[in-house]
Amino acid sequence: MSKLSRAERKRERAAKLLIWLADRASRNRSLLDRLCRFIVDRVSRRAPHEDFMRDQIVDGNEGFDPDELDRYQRGESGH
Amino acid sequence: MPAPVPFDPSAIANAKHKLRPAKDGVTVKRTICATCDIACSVVTESKQGRVVKVRSSDNPIFRDNICMKGIIAPKAFAHPDRILHPMKRVGERGSGKWERVSWDEAMRDIGQRLKKVIDEHGPEAWAVSTSQWNTATDHGLGRRIMNHIGSPNWISGVALCAGNTAAINRLTYGWFPMGDFNNTNCIVLMGHNPRRHSWTPLYNYIRSAQQRGAKLIVCDPRKSSSAERADIWLPLKAGSDAAMMFGWLKVIFDEGLYDKDFVANWTVGFEELRKRVDEFPLDRVAKLTGCEPEMIAKAARMYANSGPSIIPWTPITDMQRNSTSAIRLQGILRAVCGYIDVAGGETLQGFHPDVVPESTIEMHEVLSEAQKAKQLGSDTHPAFTYRGQEALREPLKRVWGHEYPNQITGCYMANPSATFRAMAGEGSYPVKAFFTLGNNTVMSYANMPLIIKAMMNQDLIVAHEHHMTPTAQLADYVLPGDSWLERPWLTDAFGWMSAYRPSEQSMEPPGEALSTWEFWKRIANALDRPELVSWASLTDFYDDRLKATGMSFKELSETTEIYFDMPEFRKYLKTGFATPSGKVELKSSILEDLGFDPLPYFREDPPVDPNYPLQMFTGVREDGYFQTAQRQVPEMRQRAPEPMIFVSPDTAKDYQLQENEWVIIENQTGKISAQVAIKEAMPNGLVRVPHGWWKPEMQSGAGHLSGALQYSDAQLCRDDEDYLDREQGIPHLKGVPCRIVKDPTGGAANPAPTEATL
Numbered sequence: 059m060s061k062l063s064r065a066e067r068k069r070e071r072a073a074k075l076l077i078w079l080a081d082r083a084s085r086n087r088s089l090l091d092r093l094c095r096f097i098v099d100r101v102s103r104r105a106p107h108e109d110f111m112r113d114q115i116v117d118g119n120e121g122f123d124p125d126e127l128d129r130y131q132r133g134e135s136g137h
Numbered sequence: 138m139p140a141p142v143p144f145d146p147s148a149i150a151n152a153k154h155k156l157r158p159a160k161d162g163v164t165v166k167r168t169i170c171a172t173c174d175i176a177c178s179v180v181t182e183s184k185q186g187r188v189v190k191v192r193s194s195d196n197p198i199f200r201d202n203i204c205m206k207g208i209i210a211p212k213a214f215a216h217p218d219r220i221l222h223p224m225k226r227v228g229e230r231g232s233g234k235w236e237r238v239s240w241d242e243a244m245r246d247i248g249q250r251l252k253k254v255i256d257e258h259g260p261e262a263w264a265v266s267t268s269q270w271n272t273a274t275d276h277g278l279g280r281r282i283m284n285h286i287g288s289p290n291w292i293s294g295v296a297l298c299a300g301n302t303a304a305i306n307r308l309t310y311g312w313f314p315m316g317d318f319n320n321t322n323c324i325v326l327m328g329h330n331p332r333r334h335s336w337t338p339l340y341n342y343i344r345s346a347q348q349r350g351a352k353l354i355v356c357d358p359r360k361s362s363s364a365e366r367a368d369i370w371l372p373l374k375a376g377s378d379a380a381m382m383f384g385w386l387k388v389i390f391d392e393g394l395y396d397k398d399f400v401a402n403w404t405v406g407f408e409e410l411r412k413r414v415d416e417f418p419l420d421r422v423a424k425l426t427g428c429e430p431e432m433i434a435k436a437a438r439m440y441a442n443s444g445p446s447i448i449p450w451t452p453i454t455d456m457q458r459n460s461t462s463a464i465r466l467q468g469i470l471r472a473v474c475g476y477i478d479v480a481g482g483e484t485l486q487g488f489h490p491d492v493v494p495e496s497t498i499e500m501h502e503v504l505s506e507a508q509k510a511k512q513l514g515s516d517t518h519p520a521f522t523y524r525g526q527e528a529l530r531e532p533l534k535r536v537w538g539h540e541y542p543n544q545i546t547g548c549y550m551a552n553p554s555a556t557f558r559a560m561a562g563e564g565s566y567p568v569k570a571f572f573t574l575g576n577n578t579v580m581s582y583a584n585m586p587l588i589i590k591a592m593m594n595q596d597l598i599v600a601h602e603h604h605m606t607p608t609a610q611l612a613d614y615v616l617p618g619d620s621w622l623e624r625p626w627l628t629d630a631f632g633w634m635s636a637y638r639p640s641e642q643s644m645e646p647p648g649e650a651l652s653t654w655e656f657w658k659r660i661a662n663a664l665d666r667p668e669l670v671s672w673a674s675l676t677d678f679y680d681d682r683l684k685a686t687g688m689s690f691k692e693l694s695e696t697t698e699i700y701f702d703m704p705e706f707r708k709y710l711k712t713g714f715a716t717p718s719g720k721v722e723l724k725s726s727i728l729e730d731l732g733f734d735p736l737p738y739f740r741e742d743p744p745v746d747p748n749y750p751l752q753m754f755t756g757v758r759e760d761g762y763f764q765t766a767q768r769q770v771p772e773m774r775q776r777a778p779e780p781m782i783f784v785s786p787d788t789a790k791d792y793q794l795q796e797n798e799w800v801i802i803e804n805q806t807g808k809i810s811a812q813v814a815i816k817e818a819m820p821n822g823l824v825r826v827p828h829g830w831w832k833p834e835m836q837s838g839a840g841h842l843s844g845a846l847q848y849s850d851a852q853l854c855r856d857d858e859d860y861l862d863r864e865q866g867i868p869h870l871k872g873v874p875c876r877i878v879k880d881p882t883g884g885a886a887n888p889a890p891t892e893a894t895l
Contacts, residue, residue: 066479066480069320069445069479069480069481070479070480070706072320072480073317073319073320073480073481073704073706074480074703074704076319076320077701077703077704078703080198080699080701081697081699081701081703083196083197083198084196084198084697084698084699084701085696085697086196087696095196095197098197098198099197102197102198102200102345103197104348108348110333110344110348111200111201111333111341111344113333113334115205115208115334116193116201116203116204116205116208119190119191119192119208120190121182121189121190121191121192121211122189122190122211122212123189124184124185124186124187124189125185127187127189127211127212127215128187128215130212130215130216130217131215131216131217131219131647132217133217
């Protein structure tokens with residue numbers, strides 16, 4: 059088996075670092091956790107003009123009124 | 138769904154991912170959407186005890202992972218027609234006559250009738266079909282009870298979607314890999330087309346990878362939205378994935394682009410494989426796939442030279458005549474290029490060491506060898522049955538610590554078609570009791586006429602469901618299932634990943650709806666085997682599984698959104714691969730021992746029947762629907778009110794088809810009605826048939842099935858040997874002969890949905 063190249067070693071270290079950051083970011087309790095979340099947020103944030111996840115349905119999601127859902131469930135309202 | 142509000146993207150971009158302040162009277166829970174099978178981490182907001190909003194997670198690693206189906210969930214699960222109480226059939230099967238009963242009454246009768254079937258015909262006469270996402274998971278309890286009772290006949294939609302892929306991947310390198318999207322340099326999509334509102338996280342991963350410079354190769358007959366963004370698009374003929382992979386291997390071998398050290402040290406069968414690959418010069422591959430040889434070579438070079446590359450799982454390759462060979466060829470490409478278990482490549486994760494996996498709960502070791510041998514279809518199509526996976530028991534134990542790791546729940550299944558034949562009285566023994574959980578069985582497998590015949594021949598059918606689906610309409614009991622808003626959950630992506638995510642319960646289930654966990658606990662009690670599900674509650678069960686973490690489920694849920702196992706790469710250096718040889722088996726010893734060709738091959742289409750000059754593919758659906766669900770949700774239905782076939786402008790011209798015209802698509806198996814949509818993205822001669830259509834507002838019951846007999850693509854899906862993969866026995870759904878004829882009623886038989894009917 060050949061030794062790992064420098065690029066491979068770098069990629070493995072980066073992958074492990076990414077998981078470590080994601081792990082801490084997901085806990086989001088201690089100061090270190092919050093710092094990790096801040097870092098993950100910054101490095102993964104997209105500029106508005108490159109943000110392919112922008113979507114009107116998602117961004118316009120206002121949710122529902124609980125009483126309206128109750129009435130809907132009872133068949134008292136249509137759509 | 139509320140109308141979209143006007144917005145200025147620049148005003149909200151970068152702001153929405155921050156933690157949102159708590160609002161008065163609003164309870165916030167971190168949960169996982171199970172409307173489809175991709176399991177997005179989301180947040181629910183509840184008021185007055187009910188979920189009123191589902192939004193994307195505050196955690197940036199799950200940023201934007203939500204789609205329209207998740208957003209509409211609070212209303213979809215509040216649908217007035219949702220089944221909220223146990224229902225017992227009182228008329229003839231399929232008559233639509235029901236009476237409300239209690240859970241206790243239902244379970245008493247179900248237990249007695251199931252015991253009678255088992256006494257008369259043996260435990261193998263009981264079959265179960267589930268699709269885990271609809272009601273999320275059965276926690277391994279279904280298999281656990283069946284294994285103790287003695288039935289091997291469990292089937293699922295994963296037989297032709299990811300579960301079979303997992304089982305076949307294991308023949309080559311002993312585990313089902315997960316692509317490392319975050320670090321890869323090149324992604325290959327084999328017909329798969331994740332979108333903003335369909336398999337959203339995959340879309341997010343792929344586009345993020347592209348944004349940081351990763352290459353994208355798309356093999357798809359259609360010019361899909363992914364194809365439009367691709368660096369290379371190969372418009373291959375539907376169903377020719379295996380031939381394309383042979384072409385890539387030919388280029389990679391001839392030009393020496395493979396990882397020679399890895400091949401020399403960690404594979405077996407290279408020389409035999411190479412001879413097989415030599416049977417596929419590029420001009421032959423070009424003929425089989427319909428793609429230019431230069432483009433095939435260019436894609437192969439990009440895959441091999443840009444690495445590490447990934448070929449993510451795709452349901453398209455799962456559903457082909459050459460599925461086993463094609464899945465193996467994808468695995469072989471991964472291996473010979475050195476992309477197995479490396480960062481940026483295809484990671485083999487194993488189970489998380491601190492959490493008891495569902496595979497352990499299933500207890501496959503207690504099912505006797507004699508009963509395993511009775512698993513339907515294992516004699517003719519064994520690949521994902523106990524028989525097909527038997528040789529992996531010791532290697533899996535050696536490398537991954539588990540004798541029966543049931544990845545994607547698809548590694549120890551009965552064959553669906555063989556099961557339906559037995560249910561219809563055409564098998565080597567009868568199946569007379571059938572349970573269907575969150576699985577619209579009649580529309581979810583090939584050969585729908587056979588499935589209906591099978592259902593009508595049962596002594597007992599129990600459905601655990603949200604709605605009166607065409608399948609539930611044929612049941613003896615329809616029991617109300619809860620939804621992902623109404624229960625806790627713990628998922629490791631069906632054993633695909635070593636990380637676990639907890640999902641908090643957001644609201645109480647309505648009516649008498651219960652979880653699959655409760656369903657199975659009550660079944661165990663009804664069979665006088667309460668010890669099989671001895672935990673008092675679902676959270677007790679989770680606490681037990683999490684014991685080694687030192688946390689309860691509640692503590693885990695409060696502590697983290699994802700419980701990681703830190704990654705290790707190239708683990709095979711220490712353990713070898715979980716195959717009989719300990720190496721990557723380019724030539725499969727398991728397939729050889731089972732009597733199949735141990736090398737991948739390509740089986741060409743049968744001769745064209747001039748009566749059916751077109752080809753169709755099915756399995757795709759609109760963004761607002763997942764499989765056969767959501768047709769009763771007004772907001773989703775308004776987006777796609779009718780089943781639409783897609784054809785190219787030239788095909789439309791050849792057959793004088795007009796946009797929105799109702800037509801009939803038919804073949805030797807059956808026929809369906811659909812409207813025509815003319816799409817530039819479609820190749821000539823190919824028809825895209827939408828998956829999972831029925832109309833809940835139409836007449837229910839046998840002979841009607843709420844439009845399923847009129848619209849369901851399963852009517853067209855064949856399961857005769859020419860259209861089955863040999864090793865797995867799964868149907869070929871990508872390139873099936875068909876024809877389009879004018880609808881003699883001019884569409885009059887297809888009532889449009891109205892506000893009053895939805």
